[in-house]
Amino acid sequence: MLRKFLDKRRNVFLLAAFAVFMESLTSPCLKIGSQRYDTFSAGYFFWFGLAVVILGIYAVCWQLILERIPLTTAYLRRGFSYILLFVWSMLIFHETITPKQIIGIIVISLGMVISVSDERKPDKKEPAEGGTQEV
Amino acid sequence: MSSILTPQVCYAAAIAGAFITALSQILLKTQANTTGDKGFFSKFLNVRVIASYGLLFLTLAINQVALRYVPLSVMPCITATSFVWVFVMGALILKEKVSPRKALGVAIIIAGVIISRI
Numbered sequence: 001m002l003r004k005f006l007d008k009r010r011n012v013f014l015l016a017a018f019a020v021f022m023e024s025l026t027s028p029c030l031k032i033g034s035q036r037y038d039t040f041s042a043g044y045f046f047w048f049g050l051a052v053v054i055l056g057i058y059a060v061c062w063q064l065i066l067e068r069i070p071l072t073t074a075y076l077r078r079g080f081s082y083i084l085l086f087v088w089s090m091l092i093f094h095e096t097i098t099p100k101q102i103i104g105i106i107v108i109s110l111g112m113v114i115s116v117s118d119e120r121k122p123d124k125k126e127p128a129e130g131g132t133q134e135v
Numbered sequence: 136m137s138s139i140l141t142p143q144v145c146y147a148a149a150i151a152g153a154f155i156t157a158l159s160q161i162l163l164k165t166q167a168n169t170t171g172d173k174g175f176f177s178k179f180l181n182v183r184v185i186a187s188y189g190l191l192f193l194t195l196a197i198n199q200v201a202l203r204y205v206p207l208s209v210m211p212c213i214t215a216t217s218f219v220w221v222f223v224m225g226a227l228i229l230k231e232k233v234s235p236r237k238a239l240g241v242a243i244i245i246a247g248v249i250i251s252r253i
Binding site: 026027033034047048089093112 | 198211231232
């Protein structure tokens with residue numbers, strides 16, 4: 001059933017979007033643990049554990065995605081979570097975002113979009129067994 | 136413990152974490168490339184997959200230590216460096232196709248990291 005669901009390329013990208021969202025939540029969990037609790041206290045480990053659980057869900061999604069698109073492409077897409085991370089850093093930690101950081105993240109995202117746009121080619125239907133070498 | 140954890144050490148730890156992340160991704164992909172029509176669980180339960188998740192776990196612990204001083208908003212810049220490592224190792228180890236467009240994309244990502252840190 002899962003295999004059939006992921007035969008549709010659009011569904012693979014939906015799963016990738018979900019994975020990106022989950023991944024963006026791990027660093028805020030870690031920072032809450034290390035900033036608001038003593039090192040190696042119960043609270044410290046609670047937030048670490050929560051991050052591990054979130055990352056576990058992300059990792060299973062990620063493994064399924066990796067079998068269907070080349071790593072360089074898949075990995076670049078992950079970078080969209082950085083934009084979400086900016087939102088969390090302002091909302092949760094009230095950090096100041098400088099103009100340079102905003103320009104930097106736009107340039108980084110631009111680099112990602114340029115790389116991702118490389119996918120719009122006929123070599124889309126790549127069998128999982130074939131890996132990426134034969135393209 | 137707290138005397139060792141200076142801001143400089145935290146930044147260095149975050150950068151090391153980014154490199155280890157890239158390593159674990161390459162390890163995952165080498166396994167994903169060899170997985171054919173075997174069962175669902177054999178995809179997750181083998182040495183390379185477990186080792187790469189072990190590396191991710193290690194990165195997580197390193198990052199938590201690092202985040203004590205590294206602002207969350209600076210983390211994207213540091214973790215973006217792992218893109219470069221994955222790109223290079225993907226081409227060298229996995230022999231993935233390096234298209235001019237992907238190379239340009241990675242170059243722009245590097246420029247973005249430099250812009251936000253100068």
